[in-house]
Amino acid sequence: MAYSDKVIDHYTNPRNVGTLNKDAKNVGTGLVGAPECGDVMRLQIEVDDNNVITDAKFKTFGCGSAIASSSLATEWLKGKSIDEALAIDNMDLVEELALPPVKIHCSVLAEDAIKSAINDYRVKNGLEALEMPKSHH
Amino acid sequence: MELPIYLDNNATTPLDPRVLEAMMPYFTNKFGNAASRNHAFGWVAEEGVDYAREQVSKLIGCSEKEIIFTSGATEADNLAIKGVFEMYADKGNHIITATTEHKAVLDTCKHLEKLGAKVTYLNVKEDGLIDLQELEAAMTPETILVAIMYGNNEIGVIQPIKEISAIAHKHGALFMTDATQAVGKIPVDVNTDGIDLMAFSAHKMYGPKGVGALYVRRKGPRVKVTAQMDGGGHERGMRSGTLNVPGIVGLGKACELCRLEMEDEAKRLSALRDKLENALTELEESYVNGNREHRLPHVANISFKYVEGEGLMMAMKDMAVSSGSACTSASLEPSYVLKSLGLSDDLAHSSIRFGLGRFTTEEEVDYAIENTKKAVNHLRDLSPLWEMFKEGIDLSKIEWAEH
Numbered sequence: 001m002a003y004s005d006k007v008i009d010h011y012t013n014p015r016n017v018g019t020l021n022k023d024a025k026n027v028g029t030g031l032v033g034a035p036e037c038g039d040v041m042r043l044q045i046e047v048d049d050n051n052v053i054t055d056a057k058f059k060t061f062g063c064g065s066a067i068a069s070s071s072l073a074t075e076w077l078k079g080k081s082i083d084e085a086l087a088i089d090n091m092d093l094v095e096e097l098a099l100p101p102v103k104i105h106c107s108v109l110a111e112d113a114i115k116s117a118i119n120d121y122r123v124k125n126g127l128e129a130l131e132m133p134k135s136h137h
Numbered sequence: 138m139e140l141p142i143y144l145d146n147n148a149t150t151p152l153d154p155r156v157l158e159a160m161m162p163y164f165t166n167k168f169g170n171a172a173s174r175n176h177a178f179g180w181v182a183e184e185g186v187d188y189a190r191e192q193v194s195k196l197i198g199c200s201e202k203e204i205i206f207t208s209g210a211t212e213a214d215n216l217a218i219k220g221v222f223e224m225y226a227d228k229g230n231h232i233i234t235a236t237t238e239h240k241a242v243l244d245t246c247k248h249l250e251k252l253g254a255k256v257t258y259l260n261v262k263e264d265g266l267i268d269l270q271e272l273e274a275a276m277t278p279e280t281i282l283v284a285i286m287y288g289n290n291e292i293g294v295i296q297p298i299k300e301i302s303a304i305a306h307k308h309g310a311l312f313m314t315d316a317t318q319a320v321g322k323i324p325v326d327v328n329t330d331g332i333d334l335m336a337f338s339a340h341k342m343y344g345p346k347g348v349g350a351l352y353v354r355r356k357g358p359r360v361k362v363t364a365q366m367d368g369g370g371h372e373r374g375m376r377s378g379t380l381n382v383p384g385i386v387g388l389g390k391a392c393e394l395c396r397l398e399m400e401d402e403a404k405r406l407s408a409l410r411d412k413l414e415n416a417l418t419e420l421e422e423s424y425v426n427g428n429r430e431h432r433l434p435h436v437a438n439i440s441f442k443y444v445e446g447e448g449l450m451m452a453m454k455d456m457a458v459s460s461g462s463a464c465t466s467a468s469l470e471p472s473y474v475l476k477s478l479g480l481s482d483d484l485a486h487s488s489i490r491f492g493l494g495r496f497t498t499e500e501e502v503d504y505a506i507e508n509t510k511k512a513v514n515h516l517r518d519l520s521p522l523w524e525m526f527k528e529g530i531d532l533s534k535i536e537w538a539e540h
Binding site for chain 2: 003008011014017019031032033034035036037038039040041042059060061062063064066067112116
């Protein structure tokens with residue numbers, strides 16, 4: 001199976017690799033997946049007082065599509081409001097990266113990571129956790 | 138050095154040009170049907186087949202009459218196991234095999250279970266070898282066949298074949314082995330090894346795809362298998378179908394070359410493999426899978442902890458290797474062979490198989506070392522698990538959100 005140019009680009013030059021201070025109040029961290037399943041994503045967002053995501057970082061253990069999905073997700077998150085970020089759908093990632101059907105779960109995981117990071121931020125700031133979407137698989 | 142480099146010789150090997158040369162005439166002017174007994178075209182083809190049969194039998198120390206040509210090792214495995222099950226039905230219905238066998242053996246056994254066979258799947262030890270005492274304990278008066286592979290395709294470990302066949306025979310069972318990865322790579326002698334049936338294939342030893350053979354013992358004991366394909370009664374009635382003459386000629390030539398060059402080749406390849414393995418295990422948290430003493434000379438299976446195999450392969454640019462991980466929605470399951478060794482799923486997901494071959498050069502191995510190291514480091518920089526490991530976090534204590 002050949003990878004799309006966009007997957008290769010994100011895989012070779014991943015954007016926003018790194019770690020934010022997970023204990024900071026304005027940082028939300030999402031850690032999703034499991035080593036046994038062959039993919040783990042950690043996605044972090046830094047949010048300002050206006051509920052705008054000012055920074056996003058990721059680290060991913062997984063295949064090329066998983067790495068590309070999380071890299072692209074961090075790119076999209078920066079500058080978005082929390083509400084806009086919540087609207088990111090895994091199928092947008094699939095489309096942008098031209099993921100084949102067998103790799104759709106990588107995009108699902110990235111969406112889960114976004115929502116999980118937002119929830120972590122909400123809970124830290126005294127807001128109720130949103131209900132997580134059911135994993136598509 | 139030409140890129141990409143090929144280090145997946147356990148999947149298939151390139152055709153040796155000398156094999157191609159031997160095959161060529163049988164595609165063109167020597168096109169006859171080897172079963173045409175009444176004209177020169179048939180005789181010429183038959184001669185080619187007979188010569189190949191001799192070349193094959195010399196490699197494994199048997200008589201020409203004991204070779205049944207097939208379309209490959211999968212067909213040979215099927216014919217051996219199903220054929221014995223049918224032929225010896227009045228003697229018993231119990232088959233013993235191991236969990237690390239190739240799917241051609243495992244799925245054939247599964248199929249036979251539906252038809253009334255009782256199958257014991259022996260577990261392997263941490264090093265990939267079966268436990269002989271467990272084998273002995275599994276033998277029953279109904280055991281008709283013990284089917285254990287010679288060399289494993291993923292980790293390269295070589296089973297104690299002589300001891301296994303002795304146990305099988307002691308209990309009156311036949312011994313069959315899938316020797317696809319071993320024949321042509323290490324000395325295999327059906328008599329010293331006590332083998333009754335043996336499957337192997339041309340394309341793993343620099344021959345063409347689409348041809349293989351089943352060795353069926355004729356003396357002490359005389360083994361018979363029920364044909365699985367009905368037709369013209371070729372191959373002593375055990376495998377009907379017009380013979381693939383060019384393929385068979387290629388298999389013969391490939392066997393001859395292996396017989397003549399195996400010893401030097403094995404030495405050269407095991408030195409290169411050791412170089413590769415030693416360099417790569419210098420990386421932190423990298424482990425060689427399988428027994429390192431009893432194994433094929435050209436395979437290295439290494440787990441690089443905290444990076445995922447498929448992702449890693451993508452970073453190993455211009456290199457063809459294979460991974461124990463399959464990250465597809467259909468199968469998130471990592472290699473069943475590695476899991477049989479007791480490897481945790483995450484280590485199994487982190488494994489890469491390097492398969493060296495006749496045309497692998499030292500320059501290519503050096504390139505592979507550098508490239509792999511770079512790739513592992515790149516992926517670890519991206520890996521949250523590596524970061525946690527470095528921070529001293531016990532990953533087994535984390536409650537992962539399984540998906």
